[in-house]
Amino acid sequence: TGHFLNYGLNITNNENASIIIPNEWEGEEVLINTTNIYEYNGVFMNESFDNGIDYNKWTNSTTGNPNKFTVGYYNNTSGYDDSIYMQLDEDGGNWQNTYSIINYSVPIPRKKIPYQNWYFTYSVKWEMSDDSWRVAYPPGSKYVVGFVFSFAGGSTVSREFNLVRPVDIVNNTWYTETLSELIFPFTPEFYGFDLPANVSIYFSYGVKDSAFNPVGSLKIFYDNISFLIQSIPRLTDINLTLSDNDVSGLKDQPFTDYLTDFGLGYLSLDGSWLGSSGGETHEFSFSSNSTGIIILDSEFFVNATSLTETTTNLGFTGSEFLVQNGTKTTWTMYAPISIPGTYSDNFYFNLSKPINWNVTQALNPYEADKINEILGAGYGNSTLVIPEGIINSGVWKIVAEAPNYISESNLYKKNGINWEINNIFKNLDKLKINSTILTEFIPNIAQTKASLEIFYPNGTLFYAENASVSASGEVEFSEIVLGANNASVGKYIANIKWNDFDSNMSQVGFYSIEFTVFHQSNLTAVTSYFEELAGDPLLIKVKFVDSDLNTSIPFATITYNSTFASFGTMAYQGLGVYFSEIDTNSLGLGDYYFSFNASKSYYQNQTSINLIHLKILGQPLALEVPNTAIDGIGNDYISFHVNVTGSISGVMILNATLSTNWQNPYTVKDHDNGTFTLNFSTWNLPTQGIIETYTVSINANKTNYGEVTSFIAMIIYPIQTIINVNSSVTYAQINEIVDIKLNYTSEESGLKIQEFNYSIVWSSLFNVIPDDDGIIIQLNTINLSIDTYTAIIKAEKVGYETAFKTITVIVDYIDIEITTINFQDSVETITGKPSVIAIKLTE
Known part of the structure; x- marks a missing residue:
């Protein structure tokens, strides 16, 4: 509970009380006690008579001759100085012991503040028709103001105070006066005045001597009468209320009195007052209907709750x-x-x-x-x-x-149409997880969900799902297929979680299941066959791969053994390749084999028998071939010798087998001494009628010696040829056909080449006629002009040199003969008419 003292608040000047709520706290109830409340200058009489006279408070009484006195209300038409008056009239009657009182009664339910001054003020005016009213006023008469305090139980205290002497009053003049015999202000203790009481305040005018004989009349006007006291009220008497100055705060909440004494009261407020960083100040204001100045002391008790989470x-x-x-x-x-x-x-x-x-x-x-x-x-x-x-x-x-609200979780693998509890899986297997949630203290469990998270062996998320919970607490997650691309090998962790609310959870459950995923594997030799000499270094390699993903398997354990008692563990090279160096110094001629075992966690174990074959050879072969290019003629044969020897000893090796990649027919003759004669046909070579070069591989092999390959170069020349014609220059007339007889002949032997290919370039028409010696070309000069023309002839055949020939043809006019016509002796004609002589041209 917080305690805040708010003392000396002048609520008339709108001074506020305050409380402070610390950061992350909430005030929930504020209890307010007033320990002292003082009302200064409380107005219990304030009569200006502007609105007439309240006859419930003002009364009048007269003793003696009542005809002497009249009490009334003066309504000034000018709008001010309205007042109550007492009128005295001289009627010729006896004045002796005639007194009149104007009395004002008011209850004052207060407790006085000890030794605090009270104030009583008024305004008075005498309106006299004759000066005798003030000059002849008889001694012993009474012109006073009186106070009567009536207390509970019936006791009273009365005091009268003489007012201004009539002899000192100027006619028809307003005076603002205080009590003449009462010090202004006055202390009530000096006169026995106390509170609470019913208080009567009265003005009295009385004459004791019957010899008083004024002339006319006197009006005594009283106005602006006020009585101010300093007191301690009850809270309800001044309608004291409290308002929370927060916008949404409670307003005008009334206090309750403690009936044991004045000035004490209490109020209780329920609400929400929040704190902030450094403390939040909340202010409260008071209000009352007091006519004075209210000063109060209060205590605020704040019941607050920390909002800290x-x-x-x-x-x-x-x-x-x-x-x-x-x-x-x-x-x-x-x-x-x-x-x-x-x-x-x-x-x-x-x-x-x-x-x-x-x-x-x-x-x-x-x-x-x-x-x-x-x-x-x-x-x-x-x-x-x-x-x-x-x-x-x-x-x-x-x-x-x-409690741990997940009481059970099971992992299943699908086997055909059945689900079986299992925790070992391979590629394309199907799995499913079911869980059971406790329902105790969970009224709406069907509105909750359970979550499943499965993590790869490296800790990253593989699968996640939220599933509904049945009213009985059962949870069934979806079926999961382990594919080659989404399920790497290793140990997986499946975490099942449940909680009652997504936020502000207070009930949780957890269950963890481990399962293992295996992959298929494959082990192969990088090189499966070796031919080596004893003592030669040998590096064997195998490759171990994940056959589900077709990826390499690194850092596996791969061991080997051999048929010659060599064994060991292979080293990792990278990209799934493993290697080992083998010592062959002790090996004799023959065949040896290596077997392997490959293993790694979460992969299928592989054992391969005789995976690598090693053949130990006596010594490698060497092949001696011509080291320069071999020349040959097309459509013929090229022969050369090769020797097969040991590469170390240089000795001829017998009974080797030779082969070659020559494209034409060839023969190999073994001379049984390591020498071989090879005879290559050049039929239909070269193919283009020009010199052509060929590279030919020669391979020699022999059991336990291995094989060797060498290469030779062959240059094949075409057979030299010429084109023979009957005429290389000829004359022809327009529209004449020229016959050219042509044969394609071996230049060296002079033999005519049959079935050769030819082409002819000529400016006009031509025709080719086969001939026993070659061909006859008929060149036509039709549509040609008088000029010199060239015919180009090409002849070719595979294995032979391509030959060219040009024929020059000179085209001239057609020969003609003119025959003279016999006109006999003369030709007669008629003058003035044309004569016609005809000439006939013939070839």
């Missing part, structure tokens, strides 16, 4: 929990407790908790366990209470245990 060890809002398979849930939270100085009374700490939590530790900021001194720690309690007597400011550590 628990935190985790890292300072995040909330609590943290730890739960494992088959264990209870351990909740740990840290509660910062701060006791502000103004809230040190009636302080206690409540921590809300689920009823199925059992608090096992409550460590104060000094790490002392107060579990045996707190209240409500066990099951069935929803509030943990740390009593005021043991509270220390600082951070408290609270540890509680609660």
